[in-house]
Amino acid sequence: MNTKKQIAIIGLGYVGLPLAIEFAKKHQVIGFDTNESRVAELNKLEDRTHEANLDDLQAVFSEAEVGLTLSVNLADLAACTVYIVTVPTPIDHLKRPDLQPLLSASKMLGIVLKVGDIVIYESTVYPGCTEEDCVPVLExxxxxxxxxxxxxxxSPERINPGDKINTLTKIKKVTSGSTTAIAEEIDQLYASIITAGTHLAPSIKVAEASKAIENAQRDVNISFVNELALIFDRMGIDTADVLAAAATKWNFLNYKPGLVGGHCIGVDPYYLAHKSEALGYKPEVILSGRRVNDNMGMFVANKVIKMLVARNKAINGSKALILGFAFKENCPDTRNTKVIDIYRELKSFSMHVDVHDPWANADEVKAEYNIQMIENNRFEHYDLVILAVAHRQFLEIDYGGFRKKGAIIFDTKSFIDRDLTDARL
Structure with missing residues (x-):
C-alpha cells in the first residue's frame, strides 16, 4: 500500500474536523465543507464545536509535504484518491432516517470520482445503507x-463530544471494505493514526450494524434506569440512593437516569428499527426504550409543575430558569437536545422560561429553537430552577440564594448537593 495518501474529508463537524487533523499529520488532506462560514472560522483557528486541538490545527496548516487545507470548492477534491464522508445522518419529525445529507454528499463525490478511488463512510447508518443506498448514487x-x-x-465514527480523555486516536476503530484487499488497505490507513488499534470487520454490513447496536444498547440501558426513576418517584425514594446500593454488586451496570438526546444515542436506534421493520420485524425492546427516554423531558416538566401547585404558586406567569441546553455536559452540541421538551411543556402552561447555557452557541439556539438565551449576570427572581445539564460551571451557582427567594430547585442529573435541591431525578 502507498503509505502516503491524498485524502478528502467531507464534512468538518464534530467528527470530520478531528479526523482531518489527525490524518493531516501523516497525509495530504483536504477538509471540505459546504458551509463557507465554517471553513472561514477554521482558517482563523476558531472552532465552535470545541472538538479540535487548535495547536494541532495550526500545526497541520503549516505542514508542507503532508498537512491540511480547507475548501468549499468541489474541484479541489479532484486529485484525492480517498474520500471519507462524515456528514450528519439525522431523523425527521416522524423519527424516520433522513439520508438527504448522505445522499447529497454521494452525488457530489460521484462528480469527482475516478478509477481506483475509495469512498469511506463514517456517518451512522442502518446495516446495508452504504451498498444499497449510497453506492448506486456513486455509480x-x-x-x-x-x-x-x-x-x-x-468505519463508524466513535467521537464522544466534549470528552477530552477518550479522543479519536485513543478509541479502537472498526474498519471494513468492499473487497478483501480494500478492507486491508482501509484498515492500514486508519491504523496509521489510531493508537488504540483497529478491528477489521468481515463486511461493510457488519461494521454498520456494530455502530447501530452499540448506541442502541446504551439507549436501552438508560431507559431501564429512567423507568426505575419513574417508579421510585411514585414510591418517594431517591433513585441515586437505590443505584448506589445496587452498584455494590460486582456485575451491576451503573447507568444514571436523565435526558437522552444528541446525535447518537437519541437517533441511532431509530435507524436500526427502520431497517428491522423494513424486513418485517418490529423491534420491541429497542422501541420501548426509545419511548421511555423520549418522554423524560415531559416527566420532568410535569413533576415540577406539580411541585409548584403543591406550594400554592400560580402557574400562569410564574418564572422558571433552565440551566443547560446542550444535549450533554461540558459540550456545545445542541442537536436533538431533550431540554427543549422541558422548555416547551413549561411554556404551554404560560410560564415565563429563561434558558442559560455557557457552552451552547446563542445564535444557533436562536436560529434552531427560537430561544433567546440569557447570560448568568441576568439571573433574577425565579419560582423554579431546573438543572438540566451538568456543566461544570453550574457548580459555582448560588442555589441557596435561589431557595432563599422561594425557588424550587430540581436537579435532573443528581449533580449538586442534594441539600440544595427540592427534588432530583
Missing part, C-alpha cells in the same frame, strides 16, 4: 462500476 453520477472501477468502506 449513477460517476458512470463507474462498484468494485471494478471504485471501492467503498465503512
Amino acid at each position: 449513477k453520477i460517476s458512470g463507474l462500476k462498484y468494485n471494478i472501477d471504485f471501492f467503498c468502506g465503512y
Whole structure:
C-alpha cells in the first residue's frame, strides 16, 4: 500500500474536523465543507464545536509535504484518491432516517470520482445503507462500476463530544471494505493514526450494524434506569440512593437516569428499527426504550409543575430558569437536545422560561429553537430552577440564594448537593 495518501474529508463537524487533523499529520488532506462560514472560522483557528486541538490545527496548516487545507470548492477534491464522508445522518419529525445529507454528499463525490478511488463512510447508518443506498448514487453520477472501477468502506465514527480523555486516536476503530484487499488497505490507513488499534470487520454490513447496536444498547440501558426513576418517584425514594446500593454488586451496570438526546444515542436506534421493520420485524425492546427516554423531558416538566401547585404558586406567569441546553455536559452540541421538551411543556402552561447555557452557541439556539438565551449576570427572581445539564460551571451557582427567594430547585442529573435541591431525578 502507498503509505502516503491524498485524502478528502467531507464534512468538518464534530467528527470530520478531528479526523482531518489527525490524518493531516501523516497525509495530504483536504477538509471540505459546504458551509463557507465554517471553513472561514477554521482558517482563523476558531472552532465552535470545541472538538479540535487548535495547536494541532495550526500545526497541520503549516505542514508542507503532508498537512491540511480547507475548501468549499468541489474541484479541489479532484486529485484525492480517498474520500471519507462524515456528514450528519439525522431523523425527521416522524423519527424516520433522513439520508438527504448522505445522499447529497454521494452525488457530489460521484462528480469527482475516478478509477481506483475509495469512498469511506463514517456517518451512522442502518446495516446495508452504504451498498444499497449510497453506492448506486456513486455509480449513477460517476458512470463507474462498484468494485471494478471504485471501492467503498465503512468505519463508524466513535467521537464522544466534549470528552477530552477518550479522543479519536485513543478509541479502537472498526474498519471494513468492499473487497478483501480494500478492507486491508482501509484498515492500514486508519491504523496509521489510531493508537488504540483497529478491528477489521468481515463486511461493510457488519461494521454498520456494530455502530447501530452499540448506541442502541446504551439507549436501552438508560431507559431501564429512567423507568426505575419513574417508579421510585411514585414510591418517594431517591433513585441515586437505590443505584448506589445496587452498584455494590460486582456485575451491576451503573447507568444514571436523565435526558437522552444528541446525535447518537437519541437517533441511532431509530435507524436500526427502520431497517428491522423494513424486513418485517418490529423491534420491541429497542422501541420501548426509545419511548421511555423520549418522554423524560415531559416527566420532568410535569413533576415540577406539580411541585409548584403543591406550594400554592400560580402557574400562569410564574418564572422558571433552565440551566443547560446542550444535549450533554461540558459540550456545545445542541442537536436533538431533550431540554427543549422541558422548555416547551413549561411554556404551554404560560410560564415565563429563561434558558442559560455557557457552552451552547446563542445564535444557533436562536436560529434552531427560537430561544433567546440569557447570560448568568441576568439571573433574577425565579419560582423554579431546573438543572438540566451538568456543566461544570453550574457548580459555582448560588442555589441557596435561589431557595432563599422561594425557588424550587430540581436537579435532573443528581449533580449538586442534594441539600440544595427540592427534588432530583
